[in-house]
Structures are given as C-alpha cells and as structure tokens.
Amino acid sequence: MKFSYKFSNLLGTVYVKGDLLFSPDGTSVISPVGNRITIYDLKNNKSTTLPVESRFNYNAIDLSPNGNVLVAINEEGDAHIISMISRMIIHSYRFKKPVCCVKFSPDGKHFAICKENRVFVYNAPCLESGNFNPFIMERVFSGAIDDTTNICWSFDSKFLAVGSKDTSTKLYSLEKYKNFRHCNLGGHSDEIVSCFFEKKTYDISTLSRNGQLCIWECSINPDDLVINEPSIKRVKNNNNNNDNGDESEDDVDIDNAVEKTEKENAKMTKNKMEKTDDGDDDTADDKKNKSKRLIFKKLARHYLADEPRKQDRAAILTAAAYHTDTKILVTGFSNGCFYLHELPEVNMIHSLSISNQCISSIALNSTGDWIALGCSKLGQLLVWEWQSETYAMKQQGHSNNMNSLAYSPDGLFLITGGDDGKVKLWNTLSGFCTITFSEHTSGISAVLFSHNRKFIVSASLDGTARAYDLTRYRNFKTYTSPKPVQFSCLALDSSDEFLAAGGQDFFDIYLWSIKLGTLLEVLSGHEGPVVSLSFSPSPSSTSLASVSWDKTLKLWNAIENGSDHETLKLTSDGLCVVYRPDGNEVAVSTLDGQISFFDVKTSIQISSIEGRKDLGSGRSDTDLITAKKNLEGKAFTTLCYSADGNCIIAGGHSKNICIYNITESVLVKKFEITQNRSFDAVDDFINRRKMTEFGNIALIEEREANEGGKVSIRVPGARKGDMASRNFKPEIRVYSLQFSPTGQSFAATTTEGLSIYSLDVGLVFDPFELDIGVTPETVKNTLNNKDYAKALMMSIKLNEKDLIRYVIENIPHIDIELTVNSMSLVYIERLLKFIATEMEKTKHIHFYLIWIENIFIKQGHNINSALQMPVLLNLQKNMQQKYDDLSKICDFNQYTMDFIKNTAQMKSKKLIQDSQDDSDDEFIEQMDIDN
Template sequence: MKFAYKFNNLLGAAYKKGNLIFTPDGNSVISPVSNKINVFDLRNNKISTLPIESRFNYVALDLSPNGCTLVAINEEGEAHMISLISQTIVHTYRFKGKVRCVKFSPDGKHFAVCKENNAFVFKAPGQFSGQYNAFVMERVYHTSTDETTCLSWSTDSRLLAVGSKDMSVKVYALDKFANFRIIALRNHTDSIVQCFFEKGSYDLITISKNGQMCVWECNLNLNDLIPWDKAPPRKKQKVEEEVEDNVDELKVIEQTELEITEALKEVSLEVENETKEKVDQKNHFSYKKLDRHYLADEPRKDDREAVLTSADYHIDSKILVTGFSNGSFFIHEMPDVNLVHSLKISNEKITSIAFNGTGDWIALGCSDLGQLLVWEWQSETYILKQQGHANNTSCVSYSNDGEILASGGEDGKVKLWNVNTGLCFITFNEHSSAVTSVAFSGNKKFVVSASVDGTVRAYDVIRYRNFRTFTSPRPVQFACVAVDVSGEFVAAGAQDVFEIYLWSVKTGKLLEVLCGHEGPIGSLDFNPLPTSSTLVSVSWDKTLRIWDAIEKGSAHETIDITSDGICVVFNPNGQEVAVATLDSHIHIFEIKTASQITTIEGRYDLGSGKSDTDLISSKKTLEAKSFTSLCYSADGEYLIAGGQSKNVCIYNVKEKLLVKKFEITQNRSLDAMDDFINRRKLTEFGNLALVEERENREGGPVSIRLPGVRKGDMAARVHKPEVRVFCLEFSPTGQQWAAATTEGILIYSLKVGIVFDPWDLQIGITPAAVRNAVQEEKFMEALTMAMKLNETNLIQESLESIPLKDVELIINTLSIQYVQRLLLILAEALGTSRHVEYYLIWIQCILSIHGPSIKIQKNMPAILALEKVLVRRYQELSKICDHNKYTMQYISRLGEVAQKKSKELTDVQMKDENESDSDNEDLFEVYE
C-alpha cells in the first residue's frame, strides 16, 4: 500500500478572517481560511485548496489584474508572493508588524501595503513593470498619526488614497507633479473603513466606522496633473544663458558689474511672475466636500449598536455595498445614494465584502460563523452558500462508496459533503446540542448521529429528512453510535449512565439495554462482516466487552485492558479489534479467542505540544497525551491514529511499526504547536500569554480563554484554540483519509505520479520497451510491462492501443494477480478518459471471466473505487442525456409551432386570394 498521501482539500471551513477577492474573470472567489487559501469555482461548483501553508493565519491578500500573482500576508506580517500558475510561493518578505491591507494598482505595475501608520508602495514583478525582483520598494508614506486601515488606487494608477484610524484620508502621488500637494481629508468622526476613487476622475468616496459617507470632488481631471519634468520652462535659465552669451557686448559698452547684477535681478523677478501666472492657470490639487450621508441610520433601527464593518464599491456601475456588525448589508446606487437592496444574512458581523468584475455578484464573509456567501443582488439569489461548523468538527464518517462525507459539530449540526466538489450540500439542524458521533449505514441510504441532547437521529440521504429519532427511557448523554452492516440496528453508548442502547431502524423501537460497564462508554463498533452481529464496546472502567445483543441479549464477554478505553474499531476482516487507551497504547485483540495479539506504544509518536498557558513541563504534558481516534485501512493491514496532538500516525499492525507520520498543520496561530514555550514570552512577571490584551472590537473578546476551558462556545473568551485531531476516517476506496481537526476537515489523498512504485521490475522493462511492443502489436507484453512499471499514463496508453476484438483474449490470458491490479487502474482511467464504452467493455470482461476468482476482501478498495467512478459517470451522462432530450423536445416543439404558424399563414393567404377573386368577379359583373 502506498503512503504518499498529500494534503488535497480543506472542508468544513469556508472563511475565517481577512478579505475576500474575486478572480479577474469573476468566476472564482479566493478566501483565506486560517493559514490556507481556498478557491471557490462558482461556474463548476468546486472547491480547491492551494497547496501552500503559512506559519500564521492569513489576514490580507490581493490578486494582480492579470490573475497570475497573489500577494498574501499573515497576521505576523510575513508576506507571500504566490504564483497561481504553478501554485507555489515564489518569494517571501517580512514586514515585522501587522499589515491591514494590500492592494494592486489597476495597471499592475505596483502594489501598496498598509502597516502601522505607514503605507509602502512596491514594484510588482512582471511584464507590466519590467521588474522581476520581488518586493522592490518604490515609495514610503508615513504621515498618519494612527494605524492605517485601507487603500485605494486611482484608475490611472497615479494617486493613492490611504485611510487610517485618525479619522482622515490622505491622498499621495506615486510620482512627482508640479501642481500636486498631499491632501488630508478630515471630516469624519470615526476611523476610516474604506475609501474609493471614482472611475475616470480623482473624486473620492470615504466611509467611516460609524456609517458616515463623504463625497469629495477634485478640482483636477485625470490629464491635468503636470509631471515635474514636463513643467513650463523657466525663462530665468534662458535669460541667464543669453546674458552669459552677451557678456562681451556688455563689456564693450563698459557697464559695471553692479549694473549687470541689478539687470539680472529685474529679469529674474519678471520671469518668476510670468511662471507663477502660467502655473496658476492650472490650479493646485485640492478637494471640495460635496455631500455627507449617514448609512448607519437604517441598520440601527433594529440594532442601536450596529457599526459599519466592511464596504466595497463597483466603479463601473456606481454601486456601493456596505456591511454592518449586526449581519445586514445594504446596496446603494451612487451618486444619489438611493437604497437598492438590503438583506440580513446572520446576527454576526460581516467582516469582508467584495464585488466581482461585472458587479453582478457580491461575496460576503462572516468570520465568527465561518460563513461565505455569494449573492446575486439583481435576481436576489444565492450563487454560493457555505458555512462550516461554528465550533469544532467533532466527528466524520465516509459513505461506503467514498462519495459522501458526513460530519458532526459541537454546534449541533450534521453536514453532508460531496468529496469530489468539496461543497456541503445539506445541513441537518435537528439536534439541540453537540453532536458526538456520526455513522453511515452499509447501504448508504441513511446516516445516524448521536448527541449529548439525549437523542440519536437517522437522516435519509436521498430525501434529506430526519425520518427516525431514537430516545432512551431516561434522559442520557450519548457519546458514540454505530450501525450494523445490514442497516437494521443502531446502537449508542451513554457517558453518564454507563449503558448501551440498541434500536431497530425499521420500527424505531428500543430493543435492548445492555448493562455491565461501570464507567462512561468511550466507543463501540459493529462487526463489518454480513454474517456476524457482534458488537464491541470500551469504557473508562478499563474493560473491552464483546456483545451479541441480537441473539443473546445482555450476555457478553469481558476483556480487561491496561487503562481507560477511549476508542475501539473493527478490522475489515471481522476477526480483530483495535483499542486505544488513555496511556497512549493501542491494543489488538482477536474476537474469537478473546486474546491479545499485540500492543503498539504510541506515546512518543504523538508529540507533547505544550500550550502557552501550561505551567508544567513538556515531559509531563506528554504523559497525559493519548490517541482518541482509530481507523483501519481498507485492506486491514494498517491503522491510522490521532488524538491530542498535531500528529497523525499510520502503523503497520503486524510489525508494530510507525510507517508514516503526518503533521496536519504548521499554523502557529493555534496553541500547543511547539514542544517548548518561546523564551521571549517569559518575563520576570510571568508568561506574557497570560496577559489579557483587549482590543476595540465588536463584542470585545480577549486573547486568552477562561481558566479550565477546553471547548469553546459562542460566549467564551477562546481566541487561540489548541490544535487537536478529533476524528479520523479512511475512505473505503483507500485513496484518501479525512481528519476532523481544529481547522476543519482535512482531506489527504494519493496523487497519481508523485511516487515511483514499480512491481516485479526487471532490467529490460522501460517505457521505450513498452512503446516498441505496442508498435510491434505485442499488446499482451506491452500491458504486462506497463503494469510492472506502475506508471498510470503508460498503462493507459498501452490499454487504449489494444484493439477491441483482442480485449477478451488478453483478459483470458492474464493471471489473477494482474487482473486484481488492473481493476484499480481501470477505475482511475474510467474517471478521466473520454473512452467510456471502451473501458466498460474491459470491466465487463474482467468481471465475467475472473469474477469468481477475485477475493472481495482483498480487492475491496478497487471494487469501491470502481463503483464510485461508475456512479459519477452515470450521473454525468444522465445530465447530458436529459439536456439533449429536453433540447430535442424544445426544437421539435418549435418546429411544430413554426409549422402551425406557416399553415395558418397559408390559410389566411388562400382566404385572401379567394376573397379577392370573388371581388373581381363582382366587379366584372358590374362592369358588364
């Protein structure tokens, strides 16, 4: 099995903090999510996460006008210049301070950055500027008395407006102009949120936090600024040159030196007056306030404390959108400030707003909810509506074909995600408290969830409704849930009464209450074999219990374990179980004999991860770490484990070896990332991390949590959560695994072509030899050599060169070991190739000829991958067929209508002709 898993996608977190931006074509939204960046393709309904990662959360980003270069800056002032073509970080620059905003100029030659009370202008590398060195500083402006907040470039990229918390907006020129001076616009009574230049002019719109908007008119047009090198020529220089040329003549007439000096002074005064008159013809750069509007009056009707938090302006259509702290946004038409549209999307503040290029779509982000919306304001419809779990994602579960991922959160919601697109397509809100566990049925028809609100709910995946609610005779808090392989029974364990409850899915009735545990139930699982109904459970009472509740009721077998049981999971072969205990051990037991097979020590693989507020050493912290989630791979040979750490470990069960360890994040904005506390935080007064640093935010949160608080809620002071892995799940296809973490749901998948993994390779087997065999029409030899090289592209090339009439013969000749490997290859090829019928013939021949010889358990990943791609291809082709069918019906209907109209027109013409003939006959009779 390969372990070249790479980070592929981030689900469950659409937006965290920072600003949203659209790509130049307006079809995609770029959203910062913690220390990663998500790209939402609105045309294809797909999410992709850039394969880059920062050491801290991103807070400011902007895209160049050509859409190739992205500048992203994290909260510690580290700027990354990212190429969206190669999706790599090409350069890094440290500002050594917090950065509020970054903005590219419209011509793409420069970009400006706000830091503290300064504004920096850099040359943008690329063909527009002719500069290929990154972060070459061009200008520095530092005249603000407080922190700068926003930037705006004029449409000709010559002027830069900078807003700040000192309630003023200053206008700077990028180059030196003869009739320009720095302007400070001071008429606001609160800090500036945004400022915007109008199109084709230097007129400004400034907006402050208290909702005041000022409109400023500039006295100059775009072409009225006079460059310094093109200013009116000074006559003084010409006169001095003429005087120097005529010195000899002046000497001839015997004028004194004093007279020459006095003549020069008079001429100089005359030239200065003349120059001043010419410059005054073009007035110096200045602004006049035209109007002031109060945009916060409308939202304050519902909330008197509402303040303006974000705004954006589309200069082409002159549409202004403003977002407020109460979750409402308003669209105004400028310059008359007519209210066009208003909507309230939540009760939390809108932290970012952005228009797309055409001005039809508006992207809105709410950082407190992790919500991202794209709203088409003209038709008043949602283009995109995504929201992760408000708090941590506590559990995940794959469907049996790996197409759907279910997640439960501490916000009481259950979400279903499409693994291929990365989008959440349904959210269930029936639970009133935190969801602790989710599980899919074996037939993929429903998913069940357990919650501490005392209910277990079953949701129909096809009709999207809660069709069953399972409850206990007395109120309990459920900590875990499991569904048997047939989908007929549901079992849930309680954490406060130490009992396991068993229900029937068909009737919804409680069948059995399994008693025996003396501590909270940590986890339970059903045997995956269809011939068995065994249920295993572990508890904090240091026991593993094996139940056959369906046949024997409460009768069970007890196995003592070394410490409190946290998690138990069945091997896909149905013969073994793995148990994670509080002492960081993983114990493997055989079910039939109730004997222990092996033990894996994982304490030192987890890592300590000392928190800033911990008062004990990292060595003592390590003793309290343990695995909280386990999952077997599809073939049952490997075990993935994670818990109270940033590390996820994959173990070989038989060899008890650590095969691979993944560090899920490098985000230092999370707590417990390092094994040692930074010495710079330790002072004679204690740890600086324990000092509350309040800021003037809406709601006024602080930077540390309440003492003893581990899990946050909407009112807690948690600002720096600890990194944790709450749940792990292998995809049934074996091609990916998911981790529910503090940052969201991380998807790691096997990427084709990143690892050379040959099989039974020999010296003479090369890509050239494979292609030579194809040319010589030795198709069998070419296919076997390509499979031994294990290069997907080469295998697909050799497969597609085989004539259709030889497919059955080649499959008959192949041995079973080649056939088993070929199944997974065919599944991958079918998902990407256009030759759908060709590969379907291959699959049909393999299953009809070698079907009885294929071992289901060993080839489960390949069979599930085949089912997954067939379902997806069927859906795609169904859409195309339906579209073609309805198009043909429409065209046929148009033809019938056209034919009917033509017939009616012919009838009318014939009627007119008959009437005209009769009139002619009457006239002829009259004439006679």
C-alpha cells in the same frame, strides 16, 4: 510508496478572517482559511485549497490584475508571493510588524502595504514592470498620525488614497507633479474604513466607522497633471578624473547645463520681483497654474448608519466595497446587515441581513453582479447575486469544534458532526456542503453512514439519536432512552437493522431497531462512561465491542443472546475501539498511549503498540509544565484500520497523525496536520519574549474597558468549545479520522477543519514485477506488433499511468475481449484498479465501460471481492459521478430536441394548412372563371 498521502483539500472551514477576492474573470472567490488559502470556483462548483501553508493566519491578501501573482500576508507580518500558475510560494519576506492591508496598482507594476502609520510601495514582479526581483521598495509615505487602515489606487496608478485611524484620508503620488502636493481629506469623526476613486477621474468617496460617507470632487482632470522636471545635478565621476585635474566631457556638459539653468532662474526671479514692485500679484501663467492646482472640494456628506441603527443602536460600519463601472456601493455592518447604494445620489437599492454577527469582508466581482460576504465569527461565506436576489454560493462551516466524521460506502460523501448541534453532508469532489441537519439541540458526539448509502444516523448529548433520509433530506426517526441520557458513541450493524448508542452519564448501552424505532435492549455491565462502540463488519457476525473508562473491553452478542458478554481487562481507561475489516480482530486505544489488539474468537491479546512518544509533545501558552512532561498525558482518541487490515491510523491530543504496521508494530508514517502558530500547543517551547520574571505573559487576561468583555485566555481546564464567549487560541488536536473506502485518501476532523489527504500516484515510480527488458520503447514496439495482451502486461509492470493509458487507448475495441482472456488474474486486478481511477477524468466513457464489462464477465468470478472492495467502491463512485454529470446534459439535450421537433411539426402543419388554403383559393377562383 503505499502511504505517500499529501494534503489535498480543506473542507468545513470556508472563511476565517482577512480579505476576500474575486478572480479577474469574476467566477472564482479567493478566501483565506486560517493559514491556508481556498479558491471557490463558482462556475464549475468546486473548491480547491492551495498547497501553501503559513506559520500564522492570513489576514491581508491581494491578487494582481492579470491574476498570476497573489500576495498573502499573515497576522505576524510574514508575506508570501504566490504564483497562481504553479501554485507555489516564489518568495517570502518578513515585515516584522502586522500589516492590515495590501493592494496592487491597476497597471500591475506596484503594490502598496499599510504598516503602522506608514505606507510602503514596492515594485511588483511582473512583465509590465520588467523587474522580477520581489520586494524592491519604491516609495515610503509616513504622513498619518495614527495607524493606516486601507489603501485605494487611482485608475491610472498615479495616486494613492490612504485612510487611517486619525479620521483623515491622505493622498499621495508616486511621481512629483507641479500642481500637486500631499493632500489631507478630513471631515470624519471616526476611523476610515474604506476610500474609493471614481472611474477616469480623481473624485474620491471616503467611509468612516460610524457610517459617514463623504464625497469629494477633484478640481482638475487627469490630463491636467504636470510632471515636475527633475533638477539637474552635478555628477562627480571619480573614475574619469585624471591626475592632471582635467574634467570629462560629460562633466563639462553638466556644468554648462547647470550654469544655464541658474541664469534662467535668476532672470525669472528678477522679472517676478519687477512685476511685484509694479503691483501685479501673479503673472498670467501663475494664475493659470494656480487655477489648475489639484485640490478637493466636499460635495456631500451622508449618514449610512441611520438605517442599521434602527435595529441595533451600537451598529458600526465594518466593511465596504465599490464598483466603479456600475457605481454600486456595498456596506456591511456589525449587526450582520449589508446595504446597496447607488452613488453619487446614495439611493438605496437593497438591504439584507445575513446573520446577527459582524460582516468582516466584502468583495465585488468584475461585472458587479456578485457580492462576496465573509463573516469570521460564524465562519460563513456568501456570494449573492443582487440583481436576481439569489445566492450563487452559501457555505458555512461548523461554528464550533468538529467532533466526528464518516465516509459514505462509495467514498463520494462525508458527514461531520460538531459541537454546534449540526450534521453536515460534504461532497468530496466539489468540496461543498450539500445539506445541513440542525434538529439536535446540543453537541454531536458521533455520526455514521448506512452501508446501503440511503440514510445517516447521529448521536448527541441532548439525549437523542436521529436517522436522516438522504433521498428526501429529512429526519425520519428519533431514538430515545427511557431516562434522559447523554449519548457519547454510536454503532450500526452490517445489515443496517440495529443501532447501538452508549451513555455518558448512565453507563448503559441502548439497542434500537432502525425501521421500527423501538428500544430492543438495554445492555448493562460497564461501571464508567461508555466512550466507544463498534459492530463487527462481518455479515455472519453480530458481535458488538464496547470500551469504557472503567478499564474494560466488553464483547457482546447482543442481538442473539441479549446481555451475554465477555470482559477483557485493559491497562488503562479505554478511549476508542474499532474492528478489523474482516471482523476477526479489534484494536483498543487506552489513556496510557497504547494501542492493544485482541483476537475476537479467543479473547487473547495479540500485540500492542506504544505510541505515546510518536504523538509528539506541544506546550500551550497557559501550561505551567514543560512539553516533555505534558507528553505523559497524551493518548490516541481515534483509530481506523486500512482497507486491507494490515495498518492502522491513529490520532488524538496532538498535531500528529500516525500510521502503524500492525504485524511489525512499527511506525510507518507520521503526518503533521498544521504548522499554524495561531493555534495553541503547536510549538514545544514557549517563546522567550513571552516569558517574564512573573511568568508567561499569556497568563495575563486582557479585558476591554467594561469588565466582562473579551478575554484572551480560556477558562482553566476547558478543553472543548469557546466557553463563556471567551476569545482564546484553540488548542490543536485531532478529533476523528477515517480511511476512505476507496483507499485513495483519508480524512481527519481537526481544530483547523476537515482535512483530506490523498495519494498522488502519478508522481511515484512503483514498478510491479519489473524485468530488465521492459522499457517504454519495448512496450510501444510490442503494441505496434499487435501483441496487445503482452504490451498491456508490460506497461502494468512499469506502472506508469501515461504509458498504461496510451496502451489501453490504442487497443481496438473489438480486441478487448481477447486481451482480457489472455491476461492473468494478477494483472487483471491491477488493470481494474487503473480503470477505476481513470474513470474520474477520462472522456472515453463508453470505451472504458467496454473494458469494465469484459473484465467482470470473463474474470469477475475470480476477483477477490474482499481485497478488491476499495477498487470496486472507487469504480462505483466515479461511474456514479459520470452518470450524474451526463444525466443533466442528456436531459437538457432531450428537452431541447423535443422542443425543436415539436416546433418543426408545428411549422410543417402550418405550411400544409397554408398550402391547402392556397389550393382552395385557386379552386374557387377557377370555378368563378368557368362560371
């Protein structure tokens, strides 16, 4: 119950590969982030990740026109039909081959997919089609010579335009028409990237990889299509045939119809032959039908790649999108440039460069105002409003591994550092990155939040530690050592006055003053790289713990006594050290997979946990040893205590995160962070299909035509980053993790991104001191009898959120003070916890603030602040969020009221002035009359 954490959101990864989509209302962007899907609400500035996970990365997705059904297909051909209402997978299907594109028809009754050189059309499960059985195949088209690449439906869902790598575009129809057969549009010299139908017509525009745009005009209007009447066939009904050989009435009618049709066909053939003998080529009706036959004429060809090739001669067109209402064409190229053209004149409206990397996907919203651009190599997602030339959203994750994270003291923000040398600040409520610091020139090894929430610090392998001001968002201090040192760890004391960093190449610890920026002390004593530091969280203690690869744990009292320290021997190389929240105990993880606990005062080991087998094994494609043997090299590299200090969470060279009870030394919970087989070392066994008599196929390098091109496997022994620009599967692992100070969630930086796991307490029945007579009915009866304190305590015993909320909101505000005085401290603490959580979503802000005020005034001196610190921090976070939201509305209302007030004053002055002028005119007229 206590650790029923569930995956809630994925930050730090905004786009990986595949199609980008806009919601039907045009205010949300749907982006595939690996084997998950994230929705970015641009109107409310919030991102949410669907609780759906695939076995491989998604690469083809499409949303039904009504926005209720999402079809998502991964790179191995596994398809999921996802309900956007319940946000669950309602059906799965395996195509067994990669699928490059999927598109819903505009009427929502069908969806088509491209697989190899074929196009499959399926019935969509919806009310429009009246069929809820998914993946019922309607048609199969196989006219392409090479693989198909894209699909476009006509506005009336009657035709399909399919582009392929054979440089042609095929046109197919779902029904048979007299004046149409399969059509082939050529004219290109490279593979087709996109094709688009015009609005209300069958005119087509096709785009190829080399930037050629061909505009085709259709010979007929949509109203001129003639449906081919189905041929009448004899139906054999064996069940209706009796023993005497008599035929049923239906069979007799069908035979008569067939005989009649044959006579009519023979008569028409005879007339045609007579006409032909007389020298007439076609009848008038035939000429009319021939003139209305559906054919295409090429109107123009344009070369869109001329402009981007002025910057890069090798630039190719990689993505395109077209808005039929505004006739705006957006094209993206491999050099990071994208262009806006107006069709059919192909007039350039805008040209912009977002990066020097390839643009992978482009999407336009329903109004045509916003353009979504995805760049897979940078993990970048942009939404650009082209009319005002501003960004509606600009998000980019770390272009390389995330190494470290840290929560803000109130749990509202997260900071992460990566191998790309950037420090990013994330809002945990919205899921967006608010600021990026890029002053470091090498990978970030550690980041920390100050206890007063005013600044953050980071350490890097470039030999500097930097402090950033969160008010002005600037780097206000840079800390360096006398000799250039690669800093591998960082620690900040409880008073935010001293900063310590450990060296990776020089085995010393450096101590600076935060305010002055001067180096105070160099602590020597370790004989190996210092990999982890931790200051005691106790305000009365100034001790510092450090571990190193020299198999020692050292406890320093550096601030008071300089280099005096105590050395404790470890069983193996130290990897991580953390203090318990009360500062009386430290936990150390070592290379042999153990977690050891030491008493700080007595320097005696209290207990240890053997966690190597809990980490779980995993065999990468390039491993020559089995997963069981590989398990011997696994270890925990990151640790974090829970808020009460009774449990510890650990992660490392594995896909598993473990939570242990320290007192009992047992595993309480284990989380598997991903099932994505697109990463390495997820499975314990290598697929037999990859095994040959010469070994694993994954050990064979696949190079391009030119030597030195992309490589499919990593550099031997490389564990971090994308070495030498090689294209390889990253290995799954947990780099850093930390509990939120509020205790409601924890975050982990993994190969997949920044994963957040939260408690969903609303779905768990966890009663507290429950009695037999306590039921929802008795609680409501007690409330009706106006025994408010008893009713509230009974609802807290049941621990049902809806019931507690009902009781609290039915207590009059004048009785709140008396109710708080009548409750015991145990229930007061639980009531405060509920109110802290409720403040995040409630509309009755003033009412709950009255409760908080009375609790702190009447019972505040009895509340144990150390144990209730997570509750208080959660309360502070939610109240701060409410303050920020309301302050914007209040400021807007204040300025509006001032404007209205000033306008009213000006009008009243004008009316007074006009009345005075009128009275003066009347007085002058009266004087003239008297004279």
